[in-house]
Amino acid sequence: MKKIVIVLLMxxxxxxxxxxxxxxxxxxxxxxxxxxxxxxxxxxxxxxDYKNYYAYYTKKYxxxxxxxxxxxxxxxxxxxxTKLKIYNNGFSTIxxxxxxxxxxxxxxxxSASGEIDIKVSGNVKKFKGGLDADIKGSINYxxxxxxxxxxxxxxxxxxxxxxxxxxxxxxxxSNGVAKHYLFWIETKKGGWETFVVTTEYFEIIKERL
Amino acid sequence: MKKWSVLMISLYIIxxxxxxxxxxxxxxxxxxxxxKQYYSxxxxxxxxxxxxxxxxxxxxxxxTTLTAVRDARILSDDNELEVKITAIEDLGFVTHYxxxxxxxxxxxxxxxxxxxxxxxxxxFQPILSVTYDNDETINLEIGEVYFRWDSIEEIAxxxxxxxxxxxxxxxxxxxxxxxxxxxxxxxxxxILIKNISIGFDEIKVDLNHMITTDLMTDNQTxxxxxxxxxxxxxxxxxxLETLIEIQPDVLYAIPFRYPDKFVDLTRFSxxxxxxxxxxxxxxxxxxxxxxxxxxxxxxxxxxxxxxxxRYRD
Numbered sequence: 192m193k194k195i196v197i198v199l200l201m202x203x204x205x206x207x208x209x210x211x212x213x214x215x216x217x218x219x220x221x222x223x224x225x226x227x228x229x230x231x232x233x234x235x236x237x238x239x240d241y242k243n244y245y246a247y248y249t250k251k252y253x254x255x256x257x258x259x260x261x262x263x264x265x266x267x268x269x270x271x272x273t274k275l276k277i278y279n280n281g282f283s284t285i286x287x288x289x290x291x292x293x294x295x296x297x298x299x300x301x302s303a304s305g306e307i308d309i310k311v312s313g314n315v316k317k318f319k320g321g322l323d324a325d326i327k328g329s330i331n332y333x334x335x336x337x338x339x340x341x342x343x344x345x346x347x348x349x350x351x352x353x354x355x356x357x358x359x360x361x362x363x364x365s366n367g368v369a370k371h372y373l374f375w376i377e378t379k380k381g382g383w384e385t386f387v388v389t390t391e392y393f394e395i396i397k398e399r400l
Numbered sequence: 401m402k403k404w405s406v407l408m409i410s411l412y413i414i415x416x417x418x419x420x421x422x423x424x425x426x427x428x429x430x431x432x433x434x435x436k437q438y439y440s441x442x443x444x445x446x447x448x449x450x451x452x453x454x455x456x457x458x459x460x461x462x463x464t465t466l467t468a469v470r471d472a473r474i475l476s477d478d479n480e481l482e483v484k485i486t487a488i489e490d491l492g493f494v495t496h497y498x499x500x501x502x503x504x505x506x507x508x509x510x511x512x513x514x515x516x517x518x519x520x521x522x523x524f525q526p527i528l529s530v531t532y533d534n535d536e537t538i539n540l541e542i543g544e545v546y547f548r549w550d551s552i553e554e555i556a557x558x559x560x561x562x563x564x565x566x567x568x569x570x571x572x573x574x575x576x577x578x579x580x581x582x583x584x585x586x587x588x589x590x591i592l593i594k595n596i597s598i599g600f601d602e603i604k605v606d607l608n609h610m611i612t613t614d615l616m617t618d619n620q621t622x623x624x625x626x627x628x629x630x631x632x633x634x635x636x637x638x639x640l641e642t643l644i645e646i647q648p649d650v651l652y653a654i655p656f657r658y659p660d661k662f663v664d665l666t667r668f669s670x671x672x673x674x675x676x677x678x679x680x681x682x683x684x685x686x687x688x689x690x691x692x693x694x695x696x697x698x699x700x701x702x703x704x705x706x707x708x709x710r711y712r713d
Contacts, residue, residue: 284554345552391692394564
């Protein structure tokens with residue numbers, strides 16, 4: 192019986208996604224759907240996936256990072272977080288003058304697992320230790336040109352209602368694993384993922400409380 | 401001693417030659433690009449501004465020096481509006497167009513001096529004319545402009561409960577095919593929508609072909625759902641006005657018809673003309689960003705105007 196439990200637990204560990212993910216904002220989006228089937232987000236990689244991907248490394252390297260791309264520039268559609276929510280619990284209409292802006296830090300996002308780390312400096316996110324240039328060079332990364340923009344918008348919130356502004360959009364995801372070597376010794380390994388927003392669409396919803 | 405002097409002079413000459421040869425050559429010509437667009441904006445406060453995006457082949461010229469600007473105005477055959485350029489922002493990236501690189505700048509303009517309630521100005525094919533301290537004037541064709549100065553007020557009769565743009569591919573280009581909008585009615589009596597406008601007569605919000613969004617599926621665009629007989633560039637029907645009785649809790653998909661060319665619509669205001677008990681009224685929805693702007697240029701971007709500015713000899 193004990194053996195069966197151990198085997199079951201091991202199987203469960205193999206199937207369950209790896210949880211020690213250094214995740215960026217997009218991981219909390221309500222929905223991310225790949226246009227083409229057969230792709231996974233990094234957070235959905237299982238231990239078996241990692242094991243299989245690491246098995247591609249058949250020889251040891253002298254120095255530096257070695258990348259394995261599993262998903263490269265795959266198009267996704269996403270339903271993002273609510274950008275704004277305004278309640279009117281009162282009995283009279285309220286008028287809000289709100290400033291809406293698209294944030295630069297949402298344009299390029301990154302996640303990592305295992306021994307790969309991410310460095311955030313201001314709005315710039317990078318993979319640590321020279322891995323950043325390797326990844327960006329291998330995935331046709333180009334700096335986002337949907338720049339930060341902001342504008343004012345007046346919205347009427349009727350009594351007993353609330354207003355939400357939500358974002359949908361399209362983007363590209365690349366992910367895979369990487370190993371770092373120093374004098375033929377493997378020093379680090381883990382998973383990496385990049386998410387680049389291509390287009391954002393905005394929507395206003397007014398609902399009854 | 402003489403040897404040292406000769407050596408030093410030679411080194412100076414070599415250094416001077418290297419500096420002259422490697423010094424960046426100042427171009428005699430600056431190429432300015434601008435993408436003609438439809439601008440539909442409601443100004444509700446003094447802090448709102450009008451902006452256009454410019455693409456320049458050179459950096460650090462007087463053309464993007466704010467303090468060098470002496471005058472700026474939007475001009476069309478019928479209208480003229482003085483504007484104050486308050487910022488010229490370098491967006492910090494380069495875009496590629498027809499084998500050349502261009503720096504991207506944002507011109508922000510203050511138009512708050514015209515706060516007359518309900519004032520509207522429609523500029524037909526206007527130019528943004530910018531005059532600099534050196535007496536040079538650059539005339540930029542910016543597209544089409546609709547401005548309205550208004551405070552957005554509550555409408556006692558009805559309001560919208562959902563609003564978003566319906567985008568989809570048409571002739572291999574993503575365009576705004578229509579608008580999804582639903583209404584809540586607050587007072588009794590039929591409300592008849594007569595017309596919805598985004599400020600430009602040539603872009604029709606086609607109420608005659610309005611459908612409910614439940615007829616749409618994920619893999620079909622609005623124009624596909626409307627069938628082969630529907631073409632967004634056919635503006636044969638001169639009067640698309642009609643009277644639509646609004647139904648609460650129904651989300652409508654209203655197609656757009658365009659002049660005979662592709663139009664990239666991302667942000668605009670809506671003016672809804674309606675009738676309640678025979679009385680004509682209007683509801684204004686502030687300009688909303690339906691889709692993020694893409695500031696990069698590519699070869700398939702249409703309506704790009706090229707201006708070559710040549711420095712005087």
